[in-house]
Amino acid sequence: MQQFFNTQTATLRFIFKWTLLAIPLALLTGSLVALFLWSLDEVTKVRYQHTWLLYLLPLGGILIYFLYKKLGKNSEKGNNLILDEIHTPGGGIPKRMAPLVLATTLITHLFGGSAGREGTAVQMGGSVAAWLGRVFRLEQKDVSIMLMCGIAAGFGAVFGTPITGAIFALEVLIIGTLTFHAMIPCLVASFLADVVCAAWGIHHTKYSISSHDFQPIASYLHVDVWLLLKVIVAGACFGLTSRLFAVLTYQIKLQSNKLIPIPWLIPAIGGCIVIGFCFALGTTDYTGLGVSGPHENSVNIVNAFHAGGADTWSWLWKLLFTAITLGMGFKGGEVTPLFFMGAALGNTLAILFGTPVDLMAGLGFIAVFAGATNTPLACTIMGVELFGGEYLVYYALACFNAYIFSGKMGIYSSQRSTSGKIL
Structure with a gap:
């Protein structure tokens, strides 16, 4: 006692x-x-x-x-x-x-x-x-x-x-x-x-996923079996995107330090490359934070939750812009650009799979982040806090699948690992 x-x-x-x-x-x-x-x-x-x-x-x-x-x-x-x-x-x-x-x-x-x-x-x-x-x-x-x-x-x-x-x-x-x-x-x-x-009067961007009628497997399990299979495939795509971003950012940093002998020239050249990409694409939609844009039809996170809000390769362009920016010496986080990549890729996959755009964009939003940071549980909970708990099963499936497929490398090199992700 x-x-x-x-x-x-x-x-x-x-x-x-x-x-x-x-x-x-x-x-x-x-x-x-x-x-x-x-x-x-x-x-x-x-x-x-x-x-x-x-x-x-x-x-x-x-x-x-x-x-x-x-x-x-x-x-x-x-x-x-x-x-x-x-x-x-x-x-x-x-x-x-x-x-x-x-x-x-x-x-x-x-x-x-x-x-x-x-x-x-x-x-x-x-x-x-x-x-x-x-x-x-x-x-x-x-x-x-x-x-x-x-x-x-x-x-x-x-x-x-x-x-x-x-x-x-x-x-x-x-x-x-x-x-x-x-x-x-x-x-x-x-x-x-x-x-x-x-x-202090700060307001965060509000995201939402509409309620959709799916055919459940059973009365006690309100998930659609075909949608589950599509989410599994999408989760793998989100994880591979996370891995591509982490590897590309690391390699850009490594190679730029090897190839450019004057250190202060590295961010200068990186800035020039970003400007060149803007000219080549004819848009500045992939610069900055990417939550919203300067005009109504900008490609950004908010618009990616709607049909036509992102182009097929928008996720890849944001990935390249961000990897160059951060890999060549500029400062800022990676997470919001990861949200952009995930939401834009989810938009593209939704059209390909015939699934609701807002749901797939929301899954990409949290899952690419989960794979890049190796934090699938936190990202599953983020889905609930941002979008509501109705699609919790899909959040978890997308995040943990992305985590597995993203491999060993993440955006934080100081993370430690006690074992493999599967074995």
């Missing part, structure tokens, strides 16, 4: 302690994410109004290079630095990471680089968490939990998906393994950061 009482008392102390620690982390991270999202909207509006800014993308790349060279130190590693610090503490995460990644991501988007926002939010959360760990003089094991909370807070706030943020922070560390020791702290930090971000 005494042992039971001691266990419950320790549990209550743990919850109370981490709730108190999560409050300042959530206040700071949620506010920084709100500032970032507001700033990102503003620079995107400026770019839409002044299309000539695209021609300054090479100069923006050079500016980013010198900012990191002069101020960055180990901040250059980005999300991987946070994962490394959780796995093997000691290197430290500099306070400068947060303002530096914020500024350089805005530069990327102002001039038309194809990048996302999750990396920026996660790095700001990690930087704040590391700083608070030093302020509160936490033990090393607590610093690791604090960093997980920073990841959860940044991710949950930037997408408005707090449950996903908490699960992502735990699942992203080790491929195929999910430990729950930090679940409660991560949930508290993610929820509070999302509340703080929303309190």
Whole structure:
């Protein structure tokens, strides 16, 4: 009886302690994410109004290079630095990471680089968490939990998906393994950061999947067998797309560093390549974030949920634009472009398979992300938070199938793996 009482008392102390620690982390991270999202909207509006800014993308790349060279130190590693610090503490995460990644991501988007926002939010959360760990003089094991909370807070706030943020922070560390020791702290930090971000008046894009009448296998299992088979095939396609993006981004970074002897020329040439692709395609739809566009008929994530909202190869063009942008030195996240690739590919597959466009676009939205980050459970929950739970079975099937088919390589090189994905 005494042992039971001691266990419950320790549990209550743990919850109370981490709730108190999560409050300042959530206040700071949620506010920084709100500032970032507001700033990102503003620079995107400026770019839409002044299309000539695209021609300054090479100069923006050079500016980013010198900012990191002069101020960055180990901040250059980005999300991987946070994962490394959780796995093997000691290197430290500099306070400068947060303002530096914020500024350089805005530069990327102002001039038309194809990048996302999750990396920026996660790095700001990690930087704040590391700083608070030093302020509160936490033990090393607590610093690791604090960093997980920073990841959860940044991710949950930037997408408005707090449950996903908490699960992502735990699942992203080790491929195929999910430990729950930090679940409660991560949930508290993610929820509070999302509340703080929303309190600043930030609104996230709303996505929806309509209700569709499918022929169920049985009265107690409301899924369509033919649709299940199509989702299995689509999941494999989503996973292969994730793998293509990860491999191509890595190879572009590797080869550009080998072939271009002057480091600051790498982002400059990358910017020129992006400009060249825009001219060749006759559109700037694949630059920037890609959630919405400068005109009603732009190819973007929102429009991909509707028939005719994406071209057959839109997903591939976004993949190329993003791999070049990030592989050649520009800053920003990968996740929102992955959403774009998945939704656009889902749009194409829906037409090919004769399935509802919004459903297949939604599945691609979460599944390509699942394959690239090796976080199928978090992405399944993201589907519920973004689209509702009606199609949960399809979310899970698409995400876990994409995870399997994406292979060993993901977008985070510091992820660890204890075993293969199948055996």
